[in-house]
Amino acid sequence: MIFGYPLLSVVIWLPIIFGLLVLATGNDRNAHLARVIALVGAVLSFLVTLPLYTGFDRMTSAMQFVVREDWITRFNIHYHLGVDGISVLFVLLNSFFTPLVVIAGWKVIEKRVAQYMAAFLIMSGLVNGVFASLDAILFYVFWEAMLIPMFIIIGVWGGPNRVYAAVKFFLFTLLGSLLMLVALLYLHQQSGGSFEILDFHRMAMPSLSAQIFVFIAFFMAFSVKVPMFPVHTWLPDAHVEAPTGGSVVLAAIMLKVGAYGFIRFSMPIVPDASHYLAPVMIALSLIAVVYIGLVALTQADMKKLVAYSSISHMGFVTLGFFIFNPYGMEGALLQMISHGFVAGALFLCIGVLYDRVHSRQIVDYGGVANKMPVFAAFFMLFAMSNSGLPGTSGFVGEFMVIMGAVKVNFWYAFAAASTLIFGAAYTLWMYKRVIFGAVANDHVAHLHDIGTREKIVFAVLAVSVLAMGLYPLPFADIMHASVNDLLVHLATPKVLN
Amino acid sequence: MNLLASLSPVYAEIFLLVMVSAILIADLFIANHTKTLTYLLVQLSLLGCSLITVATHQDGIAHLFNHMFVDDMMSDVLKLLVYLSVSMMLVYSRSYLLMRGLFTGEFMALALFATLGMMVMISASNFLTLYLGLELLALSQYAMVALQRDSAVATEAAMKYFILGAMASGFLLYGMSMLYGATGSLDVNRISQVIQHGAPNKTLLVFGLVFIVSGLAFKLGAVPFHMWVPDVYNGAPTAMTMFIGTAPKLAAFAFVMRILVEGMQPLMIDWSGMLMILAVLSMAVGNITAIAQTNIKRMFAYSTIAHMGFLLIGVLSGTIEGYGSSMFYAVVYVLMSLGGFGMIMLLSREGFEADNLNDFKGLNQRSPWLAFMMLLLMFSMAGVPPTVGFYAKFSVLNAAIQTGHITLVVMAVLFSLIGAFYYLRIVKLMYFDTPESHEKINIQPDSSLLISINGLAVLALGILPGTLMTVCAVSVQQSLLH
Structure with missing residues (x-):
């Protein structure tokens, strides 16, 4: 409580309270009021997170802005919040995206506006809770609660096959979460009655087999969210059917939650199992990078293409984690943030086109640049960043992960680097077919360029992508101490043999 | 005078008995067909009971009537919850029953007699009192289900309920007589002592236990003794279904506690294995069969079966922690069930039962607030935080993990995933689909306030959730301190 008030509590609850306020505006007669309150709430919620960055002590890996109250004393569960150099970035990223999502849905969403805006605000608060929780049950509550608004968002405002996608999304994630709950209860028993994540980090886990079971339970929860290779199938469905805002939040935030789980739970709690199973994790990551990259190449639906590209990029993140060196780890974290900006921006771009033409198929477009030059320029920047062009944010993380991978095994790096080709291929080929060439049909001929509202959103994202690409130090700087601490922790075996 | 003071633990029961008799007579003179006065009297009696229970509460355990009757913290807490649940059930069902001409004095008297039965069950510490309370409850319930004389479905349900219920009672009596043969006593605490210190015939004892557990499983509706549940839930008028599905589960929990835990703690190793089979089967059959249902009352019936399986997990852990978590589960389950059935009644109109899943289609467009309430209830039943249903499952699973039942916990978790599907389907119908009818929802102020x-x-x-959890845990703990 640096400023004399529990900053993290405000960061979590302010958007939720605004969400409820928006909900209270009722039906669509007050749609405009709902939009305005939502925007004010989203912007305010972002502004209150800024002191987290400015007031953050970069020298220490300890938890900061800690709030700790008794919650459920019977089970020794606390309302315990705090951020370190890793989680603080994601709280910021999440709060940064909420206003953008609200603005992106400003005109497009016409039915049940209040519920739409409220769902996003509430989800934003819950996601902040996930990143800031230091108590395992508190984490679990936020983690699960976040499913509810997303389920509604996909199911109510999504595309034609939305029900299937929403239910699949929910059940896939719930399966993993429930097994994680079993692992948490087991850890609770082993630790002698604590639910503190930091106690879990420190406690002994002497038997490797027990560690492996815990790892697998966590893996089920986190790999579904990331998503990693064999359990990724919900993501393209969910992305395609979700409304634009939903896709943005899914790609920019939700996927990060899974990866965050690996570094907050799996790796420090069961380091030996992490080492033991690292080859499997690396293999799955590389399959995601290469195979899913190839899958992306064949997509005819733009949203599906970006969805597969997300899976492929997230493969980089898990690869970076499980090679256990500073380059890999920091690269992976930077990649997560960059992917948030870029994938979010790409989904917004597709949203812009979809709002005008009502199609996501690449073949329905062509020659868009003739009609929407400003849009084409922004789209170009994000596409380049997605394919890892130096100078954009997409490059930094990928480069560092590849550099880290070289140190471990040349072939890991070789396989991972293939994404520089595939990524460029699928992104730029899509870009070419959609944007360049002659005007393909009447729909495209009647396109009008983006308005001020959309320009603001894209400009903000473009600045972020460039800034991070040209000068990543502020991002890397803040996570440094925590990453080092994590690596030291990982290098210390809990099993003695 | 001294006698009167010594009776203080049963004041509530006596008061209720007097009130029911008075209401039965008074009702004859109340001509008004809405029965407002009777209704108010009934609610007042329940309120009176709660005040008396609170006022006569004392620390420690008081035995009465030659150890036939016990008053401890668990019984007081459970009784208060029973009053609350019966009273809520009456509020929910008033307009529903009025529209169907079933809101009669007899109905309310039966409800109160059933309440009395539950109170006796909760406070029984002798097999005879337990059985007495159980039968008083059961007979009132049979009659309540049969109250809708002109409905063939309801009559059939009542018949099934009666026959299977009678069989279950037979099982229980048979088991009790065997235990009596083995131990020479019907007193719960005495039986426990004899098993521990004496040398009763183990075969006879376990044989009796099997019958008792079967009888209990019948009453709880655990698989494979669950056959009556879907038919009765489906056939009975929704108000009666709500009654059967809520407060009696609290009494049934007390019943399990008194017989198995207080009476046969030394045989835990035996009954815990039996309960485990019941629990796993209930969760499996309940959750999987519920998916195939199109009638929401039937779906709730199977969901109840699954919930009972979960509840048994806490009991079979055999720790005070576990019993407390089961009690918490029972309380939470009752709260969610009340809401679920209340919603069905709220959406029903004269001559129309909203008991088909499709009747929930597009509820969000017809009434966003009701849809949101139902969403909370459904996610709670599925055990998704931040609703209380999560903590119910959480505490039960935690108790099971503490005693090393990891396989059981993983199975429970997987079945609850299957369960999440059909609860999710209701949310899907309410939010994602368009309504089939735009008929205005006839909202009664009292019941819609209550559902909120x-x-x-x-x-x-x-x-x-902390306070309620602690209350449950402490009350179980207090009642097991001998």
Whole structure:
């Protein structure tokens, strides 16, 4: 409580309270009021997170802005919040995206506006809770609660096959979460009655087999969210059917939650199992990078293409984690943030086109640049960043992960680097077919360029992508101490043999 | 005078008995067909009971009538919850029953007699009192289900309920007589002592135990003794279904506690294995069969079966922690069930039962608030935080993990995933689909206020579950201190 008030509590609850306020505006007669309150709430919620960055002590890996109250004393569960150099970035990223999502849905969403805006605000608060929780049950509550608004968002405002996608999304994630709950209860028993994540980090886990079971339970929860290779199938469905805002939040935030789980739970709690199973994790990551990259190449639906590209990029993140060196780890974290900006921006771009033409198929477009030059320029920047062009944010993380991978095994790096080709291929080929060439049909001929509202959103994202690409130090700087601490922790075996 | 003071633990029961008799007579003179006065009297009696129970509460355990009757913290807490649940059930069902001409004095008298039966069950410490309370409850329930004389479905349900219920009672009696043969006593605490210190015939004892567990499983509706549940839930008028599905589960929990835990703790190793089979089967059959249902009352029936399986997990852990978590589960289950059935009645109209899943289609467009309440209830039943249903599952699973039942916990978790599907389907129908009818929902102020409180309670208790958990745990703990 640096400023004399529990900053993290405000960061979590302010958007939720605004969400409820928006909900209270009722039906669509007050749609405009709902939009305005939502925007004010989203912007305010972002502004209150800024002191987290400015007031953050970069020298220490300890938890900061800690709030700790008794919650459920019977089970020794606390309302315990705090951020370190890793989680603080994601709280910021999440709060940064909420206003953008609200603005992106400003005109497009016409039915049940209040519920739409409220769902996003509430989800934003819950996601902040996930990143800031230091108590395992508190984490679990936020983690699960976040499913509810997303389920509604996909199911109510999504595309034609939305029900299937929403239910699949929910059940896939719930399966993993429930097994994680079993692992948490087991850890609770082993630790002698604590639910503190930091106690879990420190406690002994002497038997490797027990560690492996815990790892697998966590893996089920986190790999579904990331998503990693064999359990990724919900993501393209969910992305395609979700409304634009939903896709943005899914790609920019939700996927990060899974990866965050690996570094907050799996790796420090069961380091030996992490080492033991690292080859499997690396293999799955590389399959995601290469195979899913190839899958992306064949997509005819733009949203599906970006969805597969997300899976492929997230493969980089898990690869970076499980090679256990500073380059890999920091690269992976930077990649997560960059992917948030870029994938979010790409989904917004597709949203812009979809709002005008009502199609996501690449073949329905062509020659868009003739009609929407400003849009084409922004789209170009994000596409380049997605394919890892130096100078954009997409490059930094990928480069560092590849550099880290070289140190471990040349072939890991070789396989991972293939994404520089595939990524460029699928992104730029899509870009070419959609944007360049002659005007393909009447729909495209009647396109009008983006308005001020959309320009603001894209400009903000473009600045972020460039800034991070040209000068990543502020991002890397803040996570440094925590990453080092994590690596030291990982290098210390809990099993003695 | 001294006698009167010594009777203080049963004041509530005596008061209720007097009130029911008075209401039965008074009702004859109340001509008004809405029966407002009777209704108010009934609610007042329940309120009176709660005041008396609170006022006569004392620390420690008081035995009465030659150890036939016990008053401890668990019984007081459970009784208060039973009053609350019966009273809520009456509020929910008033307009529903009025529209069907079933809101009669007899109905209310039966409800109160059933309440009395539950109170006796909860406070029984002798097999005879237990059986007495159980039969008083059961007979009132049979009659309540049969109250709708002109409905063939309801009559059939009543018949099935009666026959299977009678069989279950037979099982129980048979088991009790065997235990009596083995131990020479019907007193719960005495039996426990004899098993521990004496040398009763083990075969006879376990044989009796099997019958008792079967009887209990019948009453709880655990698989494979669950056959009556779907038919009765489906056939009975929704108000009666609500009654059967709520407060009696609290009494049944007390019943399990008194017989198995207080009476046969030394045989835990035996009954815990039996309960495990019941629990796994109930969760499996309940959750999987519920998916195939199109009638929401039937779906709730199977969901109840699954919930009972979960509840048994806490009991079979065999720790005070576990019993406390089961009690918490029972309380939470009752709260959610009340809301669920309340919603069905709220959406029903004269001559129309909203008991088909499709009747929930597009509820969000017809009434966003009701849809939101139902969403909370459904997510709570599925055990998704931040609703209280999560903590119910959480505490039960935690108790099981503490005693090393990891396989059981993983199975429970997987079945609850299957369960999440059909609860999710209701949310899907309400939010994602368009309504089949735009008929205005006939909202009664009292029941819609209550459903709001009910839904929000599920959320509020989910955010701050600590107090209720502690109350349950402490009351179980207190009652097991001998």
